[in-house]
Amino acid sequence: MPGRARSQMKSLLRSTIWQWMKGTADRLGGCSLQVKLIVAYIGVILIPVVLFSLYTFHQLYENTMQDITVQNQYVLDTELAHIHSNMEIMERTAQLAISDRNVLRYLTEEREISSDELVQFNLNVFPNLQHLLYSNPNVENIRLYTSNPQAHEIWPMIFNESRLPKASWLKTAQLRQGKIWWEMYKGPKSLLLGQSRQESETVQYMALLREIQSTGGRHAGLVETNMRLELFSPRVFGIPQRDRAWQMFILDGDDSSSRNADKPMSSTDIATASSQSDSISIPLSHVHHLFQSQVQGPGGAFDFSYENKPYLGMYRYIEGLDAYLLNVVALDGPLGDLRQKRNAMLLIISMLILFMSVISYTLHAFILKQLHTLRESMKKVEQEGDFQLRIPVYGRGEVAELALYFRSLLSRINGLIAEAVHKQAAAQEAELLALKHQIDSHFLYNTLENLKMMAEIERQYPLSDALTSLGSMMRYNLQWSGSCVALRDEIRHIQHYVAIMNIRHDNQIGLEIHLSSAFMELEMLKMSLQPVVENAIKHGWSALQSPFSITIEACPKQDIIELRIQDNGVGISEERRNAIMAGLARTEMDSHEPGMNGGIGLYNVHRRLSMQYGEEYGIRLDSIPGQSTTVTLILPKRYMMRGADHDDQAVDCG
Incomplete structure (x- = not known):
């Protein structure tokens, strides 16, 4: 297939598809769902149809071009074989004409020939030359030109060199030392004077010229075998058929269209004069210029256009002539039929x-x-x-289900609105109740304050301190402004x-706080330390042990802080520790699990920490039986009062 036509077709196809897709996307952006569905429905059918059509026409184009190429290559090769056959006939005829010793002697001996020798030559030798001419009907003439003034002319084969036309190519042919020279020219049908009709009639010939040399290598004359051009190459120089879609040319292989400026008519002139076609009207100068730019090697093909019409050129090298046989095929007819099919x-x-658009619009209007x-x-x-709107429902399809769901949603919204109204009323009632409790708590605070003053008046200072601690604990518990407080408040x-527990246990419980001021602003969950300390006093202190000490310290590690x-006390066994840690890992806690006595408070703190900060935070339990128990709270490094990182003082974490 011609490369330029294929490239133009692909480029045009890509550009058309891209412009169509871009325009369609822009137009569909603001269209309704019905239009989009119609376009999608049509596209699902249109795209495969278009792709199949493009593939079909592409294959049809390929097959058409292949058929055209094969057919015209056959025509070209047939004509080339015919030319080679005629050249071989002319070469063999010329060789046979000068291979007879009697003929060479007659042409080269510079002595006067007697009458008997001339008669014998005419009777015995000359008939062989005539037989050679008549046995090759396509050969128009066998002419032997001699420079020997002693040789007599014998019509129609033996002539004196003076009858040769005055052309520069003749001198070139004479100097080729026996090598063959091919030339196309116009000449008279007869070289004899007195043949007026034949002298005035000019014929186009393809001539083979070869020098005749005498003994010693001296020039003795020329042998010419010629053939009419319409017989030498019928498809190039014959009468053109009006309905054919191709035209053949014989073009010289060199850069010029003729070998000599003095030649009366060049080969390209003869081709122009003898091979016109009604289907192709391309100037020979344009063909020759295009051919010179496209020819590569002994044969090939190229495509081109002239006056917006496509053509295909195929060429073959003609050995011996140093010329090319070119076949120009008009593609407008076959491709025109293909375009008509495509348009249909x-x-x-x-x-x-x-x-499909009309049907789709009607169906989608009903469906939607x-x-x-x-x-x-x-x-x-x-x-x-x-929200009290009643939506009509038609049919049982997906859209009807959507209508039902929307109707149910409206009903649910109405219920939620009513529930929100009830909750708002309940919240107002709870606010009033909280205000009542606040009044009650103030009454309790005032009562504890009065009892503290009475204890100080009676000089019961331990009782006064216990009432102060109790009042502070009540305020801390009842005043719940948020889930997180500073570690300072928890301490x-x-x-x-x-302090309150020491009243009961006669000051046998010691509390040691090893925390720097920076750690005092650490963020903590409210009421997360009391369950741990309470478990330590309740389960870790034995009645036989005195005094009992609790130590609180902090150890920073990268982005976390471990509060220990x-x-x-007496510690716990390894089995019980593992049971408590397994209970902390569960999502729910059963207080009646074996071995979990005392773990519910720890579980609540662990779950609160995990829910507040993440699963990587919580409680870790370590114990040495008979010596100590350590509960470690793993907390993020967050501070209540400062946004920047603190320069924590180094703490010995053990």
Whole structure:
């Protein structure tokens, strides 16, 4: 297939598809769902049809070009074989004409020939030359030109060199030392004077010229075998057929169209004069210029256009002539039929698309009726806030299900609105109740304050301190402003708790706080230390042990802080520790699990830490039986009062 036509077709196809897709996407952006569905439905059918049509026409184009190429290559090769056959005949005829010793002697001996010798030559030798001419009907003439003034002319084969036309190519042919020279020229049909009709009639010949040399290598004359051009190459110089779509040329292989400026008519002139076709009217100068730029090697093909019409050129090298046989094929006819088929197919596809569009629009209008109703109902609810709207439902399809779900949603919204109203009323009632409790708590605070003053008046200072700690604990518990507090507040609350517990246990519980001021602003969950300290006093202190000490310290590690609460109690066994740690890992805690006595408080703290900060935070339990128990709270490094990182003081974490 010609490369330029294929490249132009692909480029045009890509550009057309891209422009169509871009325009379609822009137009569909603001279209309704119905239009989009119609376009999608048509596209699902149109794209395969178009692709199949493009593939079909591409294959048809390929097959058409292949058929044209094969057919015209056969014509070209047939003509080339015919030319080679004629050249071989002319070469063999010329060789046979000068291979007879009697003929060479007659042409080269520079002595006067007697009458008997001339008669014998005419009777015995000359008939062989005539037989050679008559046995090759395509050969027009066998002419022997001699420079020997003693040789007599014998019509129609033996002539004196003076009868040769005065042309520069003759001198070139004479100097080739026996090598063959091919030339196309116009000349008279007869070289004899007195043949007026034949002298005036000029014939186009393809001539073979070869020098005749005498003994010693001296020039003795020329042998010429010629053939009429219409017989030498019928498809180039014969009478053209009016309905053919090709035209043949014989072009010289060198850069010029002729070998000599003095030649009366060049080969390209003869080709122009003898091979005109009604289907192809390309100037020979344009063909020759195009051929010189496209020829590569002994044979090939190229495509070109002239006056917006496509053509295919195929050429073959003619050995011996140093010329090329060129066949120019007009593609407008075959490709025109192909374009007509393509246009008819495009028209059918366009009509099919139009018909499908009408049917699709009607069907989608019926199918999407329920969806339009649902859209209008949603718009009314959004604009008017009418949640009591009853949406009509048609059929049992997906859109009807959407209408049912939307109706159920409206009903649910109405229920939620009513529930929200009830909750608001309940919240107001709870607010009143909290205000009542606040009044009650103030009454308790005032009562504890009065009892503290009475204890100080009676000089019961331990009782006064216990009432102060109890009041502080009550305020800390009842005033719940948020889930997180500073570690300072939790430590103060633990100090009050231990102070109250020391009243009961006769000051046998010691509390040691090893925390720097920076750690005091650490963020903590409220009431997360009291369950740990309470477990330590309740389960870690034995009645036989005195005194009992609880130590609180912090150890920073990268982005976390480990807050450790350690006692010097009886510790726990490894089995019980594992049971408690397994219980902390569960999502729910059963207080009646074997071995879990005392773990519920730890579980609650662990779950609160994990829920607040993440699964990597919580509680770790370590114990040395008979010596100590350590509960470690793993917390993120967050501070309540400062946004920047603190320069924590180094703490010995053990």
